[in-house]
Amino acid sequence: MTAIAQTWRKVTRKGQSTEAFAAPVEATVETTTIETPAVEIAPNDPLVAFLQSAGEAVEVDKLELESPGVTALREAGVALVVPLISGGELVGTLNLGPRLSDQQYSTDDKRLLDGLAAQAAPALQVAELVRKQAAEARSRERIEQELKVATLIQQNFxxxxxxxxxxxxxxxxxxxxxxxxxxxxxxxxxxxxxxxxxxxxxxxxxxxxxxxxxxxxxxxxxxxxxxxxxxxxxxxxxxxxxxxxxxxxxxxxxxxxxxxxxxxxxxxxxxxxxxxxxxxxxxxxxxxxxxxxxxxxxxxxxxxxxxxxxxxxxxxxxxxxxxxxxxxxxxxxxxxxxxxxxxxxxxxxxxxxxxxxxxxxxxxxxxxxxxxxxxxxxTLGSGVQNGRVTELDVQFTLPSETGNEREAMQRVLDAIAPLGLEERRVERLGTAVSEAAMNAIEHGNQGRAEIPVEIEVVTAGGELVVRIRDVGEGPQATEVESPDIEAKLAGLQKPRGWGLFLIKNMVDEIRVIDADGRHTVELVLQLEGGDGDGSDGA
Incomplete structure (x- = not known):
């Protein structure tokens, strides 16, 4: 009933009528235009059904309906209500106040108003449809624009x-x-x-x-x-x-x-x-x-x-x-x-x-x-035969921070998992990697996080080689020495050598290389025939 509410925004009081109908009723009704508050009538108000069935002008003071709408009309000073009906549907009303002459609305007045209502109702309905279509068109345009914006956002992200x-x-x-x-x-x-x-x-x-x-x-x-x-x-x-x-x-x-x-x-x-x-x-x-x-x-x-x-x-x-x-x-x-x-x-x-x-x-x-x-x-690359990995070439770096030796160990073990090595050999290699990485972090790179430890895992010539590289700024050991307490106390043996001795007993071979400003420890396992016990004959 939106249309009805809109038509009630101009209300006629005693000595006044709506501006839209001043000219046609000028010979019979004296009019003065004034803006008044709208008379709101709910769609389920009994007055709506009554006006739709009446189909002609109705005097408000003769209505005996228990209706909030009737009360509102009387409070607004409306004397006569002319329903606007199009296609059997109530689309609005003409509300008029008392005549200036204090006379009642005559039969001719009502007949004239009913005739005007019959012409106005279809026009009002068409105008309302046009208004709704325009509003829907604006809404569709706004939605389409929003969708374009949203699509652009999504595509860009x-x-x-x-x-x-x-x-x-x-x-x-x-x-x-x-x-x-x-x-x-x-x-x-x-x-x-x-x-x-x-x-x-x-x-x-x-x-x-x-x-x-x-x-x-x-x-x-x-x-x-x-x-x-x-x-x-x-x-x-x-x-x-x-x-x-x-x-x-x-x-x-x-x-x-x-x-x-x-x-x-x-x-x-x-x-x-x-x-x-x-x-x-x-x-x-x-x-x-x-x-x-x-x-x-x-x-x-x-x-x-x-x-x-x-x-x-x-x-x-x-x-x-x-x-x-x-x-x-x-x-x-x-x-x-x-x-x-x-x-x-x-x-x-x-x-x-x-x-x-x-x-x-x-x-x-x-x-x-x-x-x-x-x-x-x-993917199954050239380093895979019968579903088993035979070649590796994995490289990564880690910040030189205490604790990252565990990360180095885990990532190396993840890398070699497809090789299918014995569990005992894998565990011993993990210990060796952790020890070598800790030495690189604490000694070679002096615990400076901005200098990474470089780690490479490769297979070549029947060997698995894990290379752990640092910048070599700390004390270096180029040979694997057996631990000697007296030599250590005398300062004749470097602490790093002891770590290399431990590492050597975990892998088949250990190689220490100093070149190009880098210190590299290579941990070697034989893919076939090695036992990882650190024996010289491995």
């Missing part, structure tokens, strides 16, 4: 180019259900040579979702450059989002840190769909728990690790896949996705999955939600 990772295949697929979706993904390199991989989903759509997506993506990138731990990154971003995120909005997000050289993966999850890896044994679920971002401050996020061997593939996805409905309204579901990941014969992780989804939903499917897929596959 999705990766234009995926990173080129030697030994890996990286792929992504994104299809919004509307012009602008809530999904996003990102891949970017971290300072230590690792790569961050992100997939997320913002509740809601349009400009607000695009703005939240842009903010979340920027915060994740900035935090990832400062903090290596995926769990800590999500904690920081959650606390930063909570104060400003719009009401009833939140962000699900999966954050992974991948070491391309070793296949080591660390990950944390803020309420997003669990990723799955295709391995030689089938599928592997990467499970981690955590609340979506932006709901509650102070949240903690589980952090877990996984290892990707050559040939393994990792699939990250949004719920637009699993919640897609077929012709019988059955959901595609997680089990079908897991079966696809587990079966290499089902095809490429992305293309094969999209093919299965198309078969399931049919040609007439109307996409209900955004679909986002990101895959990382560690």
């Amino acid at each position: 999705l990766p234009r180019v995926l990173p080129d990772l030697p030994g890996w295949e990286v792929a992504a697929y994104y299809q919004p259900a509307r012009e602008v979706g809530g999904d996003f993904y990102d891949l970017f390199e971290l300072p230590d040579g690792q790569v961050a991989v992100i997939i997320g989903d913002v509740t809601d759509k349009g400009v607000p979702a695009a703005m939240v997506m842009a903010a979340a993506r920027s915060l994740l990138r900035a935090s990832g450059q400062r903090v290596v731990s995926p769990g800590e990154v999500l904690e920081r971003v959650n606390d930063l989002l909570c104060p400003d995120i719009p009401e009833k909005m939140f962000v699900t997000c999966l954050y992974l840190v991948v070491d391309p050289s070793t296949g080591h993966v660390r990950y944390a999850n803020a309420g997003h769909n669990l990723p799955y890896a295709r391995t030689a044994d089938g599928s592997m679920e990467l499970r981690a728990k955590g609340m979506p971002l932006g709901l509650l401050p102070g949240m903690k996020y589980d952090e877990h690790e996984a290892m990707m061997s050559p040939g393994d593939g990792l699939l990250l996805y949004s719920d637009g896949v699993t919640e897609a409905h077929g012709a019988e309204r059955e959901m595609f579901g997680t089990p079908r996705l897991v079966d696809h990941v587990a079966d290499p014969a089902s095809g490429d992780l992305i293309d094969g999955l999209l093919t299965q989804l198309q078969r399931f939903t049919g040609d007439d499917w109307e996409q209900e939600d955004d679909i986002t897929l990101v895959t990382l596959t560690r």
Whole structure:
């Protein structure tokens, strides 16, 4: 009843009438125009039904309805109400006050007003339709403009180019259900040579979702450059989002840190769909728990690790896949996705999955939600025979900070895992790497974090060689010496030599090289025939 409320904005009182009808009734009714408050009548007021059924001018003082509308008309000084009816629908009223002559409205007056109402009602209805169409056109234009802005925001914040990772295949697929979706993904390199991989989903759509997506993506990138731990990154971003995120909005997000050289993966999850890896044994679920971002401050996020061997593939996805409905309204579901990941014969992780989804939903499917897929596959290169790695060439650096020797050990062990060495030999090599890295941090680089320790893991000529390099500014030992307490007390034996003696007993061979301003310790294991007990005949 909006039209009715608008027609009641000009009300006629004693000696006054509406300006719009002053001319036609000039011969019969003396008029004076005045602006008065609108008479508001609710759509369910009995007066509305009465006027619609009456279809002619009605004297207000003769109405016996229990109606708030009648009371309001009387208080406004309205004496005569002429309903405006078009197509059987009440579209407005003409409200007139008493005549200046104090005489009652005659039958001729009412007949004239009814005739005017019959002509005015269709015109008023057309004018109202035109007004609504104009308002809808402006609204559509505004929405289209907002969608253009949101689309521009989203396009600018999705990766234009995926990173080129030697030994890996990286792929992504994104299809919004509307012009602008809530999904996003990102891949970017971290300072230590690792790569961050992100997939997320913002509740809601349009400009607000695009703005939240842009903010979340920027915060994740900035935090990832400062903090290596995926769990800590999500904690920081959650606390930063909570104060400003719009009401009833939140962000699900999966954050992974991948070491391309070793296949080591660390990950944390803020309420997003669990990723799955295709391995030689089938599928592997990467499970981690955590609340979506932006709901509650102070949240903690589980952090877990996984290892990707050559040939393994990792699939990250949004719920637009699993919640897609077929012709019988059955959901595609997680089990079908897991079966696809587990079966290499089902095809490429992305293309094969999209093919299965198309078969399931049919040609007439109307996409209900955004679909986002990101895959990382560690390729089977020339250093792999019968599924087993035979060649390695892994390089990374670490800041010279106490404690990073443990990080060095873990990353080396991750790198050599595909070689399939005996557990005892792996453990002894880990101890040797930790000791050599600690020497490089504390002695060679004097504990200066800005000077990195360089570590290289290679296989060549039947040997596994781990090179640990520093700048060589501290006391150096170029030969492996047996510990001698008296020589140590006499200052004839350097402390570093003792560490080399320990290391020598953990590997098949140790080499110490000083060249080009660098001090390098090479730890050697024979891939065939070595026993790692440090014996001279190894």
